[in-house]
Amino acid sequence: SIDGDRLWDSLMEMAKIGKTAKDGVCRLALTDLDRESRDLFIDWCKAEGCSIRIDKMGNIFARREGRNPDLPPVVMGSHLDSQPTGGKYDGVYGVLSGLEVIRTLNEAKYETEAPLEVVCWTNEEGSRFAPAMVASGVFAKVFDLEYGHSRADVDGKTMGEELERIGYMGPDEATIDAHPMGAYFEAHIEQGPILEDEGKDIGIVTDAQGQRWYEIKFTGVEAHAGPTPMKTRKDALLGAARVVDLVNKIGLDRSPLACATVGMMQIHPNSRNVIPGEVFFTVDFRHPDDAVLADMDKALREGVEKIAKDIGLQTELEQIFYYAPVPFDKSCVDAVRMGAELGGFSAREIVSGAGHDACYLAQVCPTAMIFIPCVDGISHNEIEEVHKHWSDAGGQVLLHAVLAKADE
Amino acid sequence: SIDGDRLWDSLMEMAKIGKTAKDGVCRLALTDLDRESRDLFIDWCKAEGCSIRIDKMGNIFARREGRNPDLPPVVMGSHLDSQPTGGKYDGVYGVLSGLEVIRTLNEAKYETEAPLEVVCWTNEEGSRFAPAMVASGVFAKVFDLEYGHSRADVDGKTMGEELERIGYMGPDEATIDAHPMGAYFEAHIEQGPILEDEGKDIGIVTDAQGQRWYEIKFTGVEAHAGPTPMKTRKDALLGAARVVDLVNKIGLDRSPLACATVGMMQIHPNSRNVIPGEVFFTVDFRHPDDAVLADMDKALREGVEKIAKDIGLQTELEQIFYYAPVPFDKSCVDAVRMGAELGGFSAREIVSGAGHDACYLAQVCPTAMIFIPCVDGISHNEIEEVHKHWSDAGGQVLLHAVLAKADE
Ligand SMILES: NC(=O)NCCC(=O)O
Ligand SMILES: NC(=O)NCCC(=O)O
Numbered sequence: 001s002i003d004g005d006r007l008w009d010s011l012m013e014m015a016k017i018g019k020t021a022k023d024g025v026c027r028l029a030l031t032d033l034d035r036e037s038r039d040l041f042i043d044w045c046k047a048e049g050c051s052i053r054i055d056k057m058g059n060i061f062a063r064r065e066g067r068n069p070d071l072p073p074v075v076m077g078s079h080l081d082s083q084p085t086g087g088k089y090d091g092v093y094g095v096l097s098g099l100e101v102i103r104t105l106n107e108a109k110y111e112t113e114a115p116l117e118v119v120c121w122t123n124e125e126g127s128r129f130a131p132a133m134v135a136s137g138v139f140a141k142v143f144d145l146e147y148g149h150s151r152a153d154v155d156g157k158t159m160g161e162e163l164e165r166i167g168y169m170g171p172d173e174a175t176i177d178a179h180p181m182g183a184y185f186e187a188h189i190e191q192g193p194i195l196e197d198e199g200k201d202i203g204i205v206t207d208a209q210g211q212r213w214y215e216i217k218f219t220g221v222e223a224h225a226g227p228t229p230m231k232t233r234k235d236a237l238l239g240a241a242r243v244v245d246l247v248n249k250i251g252l253d254r255s256p257l258a259c260a261t262v263g264m265m266q267i268h269p270n271s272r273n274v275i276p277g278e279v280f281f282t283v284d285f286r287h288p289d290d291a292v293l294a295d296m297d298k299a300l301r302e303g304v305e306k307i308a309k310d311i312g313l314q315t316e317l318e319q320i321f322y323y324a325p326v327p328f329d330k331s332c333v334d335a336v337r338m339g340a341e342l343g344g345f346s347a348r349e350i351v352s353g354a355g356h357d358a359c360y361l362a363q364v365c366p367t368a369m370i371f372i373p374c375v376d377g378i379s380h381n382e383i384e385e386v387h388k389h390w391s392d393a394g395g396q397v398l399l400h401a402v403l404a405k406a407d408e
Numbered sequence: 409s410i411d412g413d414r415l416w417d418s419l420m421e422m423a424k425i426g427k428t429a430k431d432g433v434c435r436l437a438l439t440d441l442d443r444e445s446r447d448l449f450i451d452w453c454k455a456e457g458c459s460i461r462i463d464k465m466g467n468i469f470a471r472r473e474g475r476n477p478d479l480p481p482v483v484m485g486s487h488l489d490s491q492p493t494g495g496k497y498d499g500v501y502g503v504l505s506g507l508e509v510i511r512t513l514n515e516a517k518y519e520t521e522a523p524l525e526v527v528c529w530t531n532e533e534g535s536r537f538a539p540a541m542v543a544s545g546v547f548a549k550v551f552d553l554e555y556g557h558s559r560a561d562v563d564g565k566t567m568g569e570e571l572e573r574i575g576y577m578g579p580d581e582a583t584i585d586a587h588p589m590g591a592y593f594e595a596h597i598e599q600g601p602i603l604e605d606e607g608k609d610i611g612i613v614t615d616a617q618g619q620r621w622y623e624i625k626f627t628g629v630e631a632h633a634g635p636t637p638m639k640t641r642k643d644a645l646l647g648a649a650r651v652v653d654l655v656n657k658i659g660l661d662r663s664p665l666a667c668a669t670v671g672m673m674q675i676h677p678n679s680r681n682v683i684p685g686e687v688f689f690t691v692d693f694r695h696p697d698d699a700v701l702a703d704m705d706k707a708l709r710e711g712v713e714k715i716a717k718d719i720g721l722q723t724e725l726e727q728i729f730y731y732a733p734v735p736f737d738k739s740c741v742d743a744v745r746m747g748a749e750l751g752g753f754s755a756r757e758i759v760s761g762a763g764h765d766a767c768y769l770a771q772v773c774p775t776a777m778i779f780i781p782c783v784d785g786i787s788h789n790e791i792e793e794v795h796k797h798w799s800d801a802g803g804q805v806l807l808h809a810v811l812a813k814a815d816e
Contacts, residue, residue: 084677085630085685127679192635209634213680222493222789225669225692226617227600227761230659232785237670238656244649251638261633262645263680265673269492271535272621272671272690273762274788277493282680284633353635354681377640380632380682 002399003107004392007100011391014040014080014096015088024382025088029081029123030058030162037080038168041095041120048102050118053179054170057135057148058122058163061179064102066115066406072182074112074406076101076398077119078357083127087384089189089374089391095120097187097395101402112406114182121357122163128153130282131213131321136357138174140364142323145174176364183332183405186358187370187394189386193377194350201393202340203350203371206333208359209259210293213321214283216243216304219314222269222277234312237267237276246303247283250296258296259286259353288351290324326359332368332405339370339400345393354379366405370397410807411515412800415508419799422448422488422504423496432790433496437489437531438466438570445488446576449503449528456510458526461587462578465543465556466530466571469587472510474523474814480590482520482814484509484806485527486765491535495792497597497782497799503528505595505803509810520814522590529765530571536561538690539621539729544765546582548772550731553582584772591740591813594766595778595802597794601785602758609801610748611758611779614741616767617667618701621729622691624651624712627722630677630685642720645675645684654711655691658704666704667694667761696759698732734767740776740813747778747808753801762787774813778805 017037018027027033038060042052045062053061063073078094098118105112121139126132129151138148149160163169172178190196195203220234244262251260261284268278283300287293301317308315340347350371352359361367372394375385425445426435435441446468450460453470461469471481486502506526513520529547534540537559546556557568571577580586598604603611628642652670659668669692676686691708695701709725716723748755758779760767769775780802783793 083679083682085682125679126681130680132681190635191632192637193640211634221786223786224599224762224788225671226619226667226694226763227598227787228667228785229600230656230663230667232601235656235669237652237673241649241652241670244645245653248638248643248646255638259634259636259638261643261681261683262649263633263682263684264678265645265675266678267673270672270674271491271533271788272538273534273540273669273692274491274493274671275669276671277789284681286634354632355634377636378629378631379635380679381630381685 002100002104002395004388004395006103007097007395008388008391010096011088011092014092018082020085020382022382024384025082025086026084027082028084028128029125030159030166032166034081035166035168038120041080044099045118048106050102053172054168055172055174056145056170057138057174058168058170059135059139059174060120062118064116066112068113071114072180073115073117074402075117075119075181075184076402077121078186078188079121079124081123081125083125083380085382087379087381089384089386090191090379091124093189094187097398100395101399104399112403114406116402116406123159124357129159132355133357133360136360139176140360141175142360181365184358184361184365184367185370185398185401186356187398188356189374189379190371191374191379192353195371195373196377198348199346200348201345201390202347202397204333204336204340204347205352205369205371206328206349207288208326208352208356209286209288210290210325211321211323211355212285212293212297212319215318215320216283217280217316218308219278220311223275225273225275228275233275235275236279236313239307239311239313240265240279240281242307243304250299254287254292254296257287258292260296286353288325323359326362328362328368329366332366335401335404336368336370336397338404339397342400343393343396345397370394410508410512410803412796412803414511415505415803416796416799418504419496419500422500426490428493428790430790432792433490433494434492435490436492436536437533438567438574440574442489443574443576446528449488452507453526456514458510461580462576463580463582464553464578465546465582466576466578467543467547467582468528470526472524474520476521479522480588481523481525482590482810483525483527483592484810485529486594486596487529487532489531489533491533491788493790495787495789497792497794498599498787499532501597502595505806508803509807512807520811522814524810524814531567532765537567540763541765541768544768547584548768549583550768589773592766592769592773592775593740593778593806593809594764595806596764597782597787598779599782599787600761603779603781604785606756607754608756609753609798610755610805612741612744612748612755613760613777613779614736614757615696616734616760616764617694617696618698618733619729619731619763620693620701620705620727623726623728624691625688625724626716627686628719631683633681633683636683641683643683644687644721647715647719647721648673648687648689650715651712658707662695662700662704665696666700668704694761696733731767734770736770736776737774740774743809743812744776744778744805746812747805750808751801751804753805778802
């Protein structure tokens with residue numbers, strides 16, 4: 001059995017790095033705080049006798065050898081970066097429950113057949129650098145290294161530069177070819193309300209929704225808010241506002257499965273008495289069915305064109321990120337199901353609403369995910385909360401699933 | 409006759425301070441660039457033999473004595489601060505055409521009966537520090553000094569601190585009681601399309617629209633854009649977007665006289681995959697009829713309440729700025745009309761769509777304004793443009809109007 005208290009203590013210790021006023025975490029990818037959390041993770045892994053490998057995307061692999069050095073490792077993990085106003089569990093839980101599995105096996109002096117590894121992926125959140133999961137995407141050969149390194153934040157700093165700056169540009173190739181994996185398991189909070197609502201402790205994640213992310217820029221004409229008649233205005237913010245409403249409608253019309261969000265908007269010149277001349281904003285679409293996702297795309301493009309035409313705006317619209325719905329590996333999903341049964345936890349199958357590094361890994365190695373509930377389904381919020389017995393349960397299921405695969 | 413070339417050269421010289429890539433000006437109130445423009449203005453005034461007086465709001469008065477030292481001065485002026493992406497003429501034109509009148513009289517060795525002054529008011533734009541025209545408002549006793557000094561920018565820096573920092577916290581009381589005025593004339597670009605459309609060189613400004621400015625904050629619940637079902641969301645940006653559309657409708661419904669604008673919006677946490685939990689934004693309403701302005705206020709409050717209720721948002725709504733429509737002084741307006749006739753310029757009466765320092769001055773001394781056209785009516789935009797013959801005409805009318813009053 002894993003030591004739930006030890007796992008919890010590590011979660012709380014890690015949450016001190018980037019702790020916010022409202023008891024959340026702000027630890028944006030490749031900031032000094034991200035470096036601190038990486039350093040701490042590596043210290044903990046070394047204390048367990050693990051060897052450390054860092055690749056050119058800053059992904060960190062901590063390895064515990066198995067009996068058979070010829071077998072590819074069974075890998076557990078997630079990410080340590082957070083949203084600007086994030087919580088203590090999103091990502092961190094998957095990394096530290098992996099570490100807890102290793103601590104447990106060390107304590108029990110249990111040797112697995114295949115080696116085990118815990119991985120921390122870089123910039124999963126996609127908040128500082130878009131898109132999300134870019135480093136696991138490079139690892140899974142969805143993006144090339146150059147694309148990964150060239151992702152830039154709002155100040156124009158690139159991931160490549162920032163990896164160098166914080167000392168996490170590792171020497172190893174960042175692809176699965178250079179580092180084959182036997183299986184990948186990611187434990188994560190659900191970030192939605194389903195498990196808690198149904199009183200289940202464990203979600204057996206069978207699939208992940210597809211996603212499409214967009215960047216839209218409207219250009220109108222900046223002018224004085226006082227003497228410029230309503231009818232001659234080309235107000236870029238009016239256009240963006242109508243798209244926000246449209247995006248909401250696109251989601252609602254395909255409810256309950258669809259999600260549609262405008263999360264970011266930048267207004268220029270953003271002055272009280274100036275009609276905005278330029279607005280940049282983002283759209284995030286999700287659906288488990290790729291055909292519906294394509295239909296949402298169509299509705300967006302048509303709607304944006306009409307809105308821009310009505311107001312007289314110029315439009316730039318780019319889909320910057322897409323992946324189709326992801327089915328997880330049947331034998332890995334079964335290992336999770338079996339783990340939940342062995343542990344005696346209430347469980348149900350579930351589709352992930354969020355993107356995870358596991359979604360990219362699933363394209364190149366047998367992959368599954370374990371969800372635990374979070375209070376009120378709230379995540380990407382400083383008040384994100386988890387009950388300790390959920391955390392215990394997830395760690396235990398991870399242990400069972402990993403052993404099943406490593407000793408197969 | 410004024411020297412139109414000299415006025416134009418001074419405009420171009422001043423426009424170098426804070427020049428932007430698109431040939432506009434960014435010279436926010438009380439920045440180092442604002443200081444530079446003030447220093448240059450003072451140098452020019454001193455070269456004309458003027459004495460300089462700076463008050464506790466940083467308003468600068470440059471004085472040319474008259475024959476009768478007992479008469480209060482006839483004052484000309486406007487402001488040197490700009491919008492973040494402003495033009496070369498908004499405000500500057502009123503200050504430098506005032507200086508041109510003094511240069512012309514010096515050259516002609518013409519002594520007026522009353523003293524003449526050129527004033528540069530602090531923070532007219534209201535962009536860095538809201539509300540607009542705050543320093544002329546203090547001078548006209550609409551606000552007290554403490555209110556003026558405590559206005560803060562988005563970084564929390566106050567006008568009082570910034571006046572000290574740039575060395576423009578003067579010793580003199582910033583009120584008309586300490587510094588009575590015989591009359592105030594402000595020359596300004598129209599910032600709207602009417603004069604150019606009708607082929608007039610001069611606008612005889614009879615009134616200014618009333619204004620109401622608001623700050624609104626919506627608070628919802630930040631949550632993950634992926635696994636959070638559409639129906640349980642409390643999306644603060646969705647609320648703000650609907651208010652942008654509502655504000656536009658409030659303006660359009662009362663067109664052509666009403667103007668209604670959302671110019672500024674700040675989204676929190678402003679991350680692509682997070683449902684926005686908090687949005688702060690501003691509303692700017694204008695109308696020449698106070699009753700209609702009150703009706704717009706009612707429509708806004710009712711609409712905001714309904715929108716917030718539909719989505720489940722908490723609302724803070726505050727009207728932070730109001731003034732009733734302003735009628736200018738009949739005898740000063742007549743002086744402007746007479747000036748346009750004397751100069752042989754085509755002219756029409758016009759209502760100002762923008763707020764101006766003259767709007768506050770009108771409450772405490774005889775005041776009028778002279779408008780010149782600007783190309784396509786565009787202002788608060790780097791491409792703001794004026795034809796030189798318009799600039800010449802405005803300066804000439806100012807000279808006539810001021811002499812009429814100063815030698816009355
Ligand atoms: N799990 C998580 O928060 N991932 C970020 C990427 C996404 O928005 O789905
Ligand atoms: N003239 C001018 O741009 N004034 C700023 C205040 C306003 O918005 O009316």
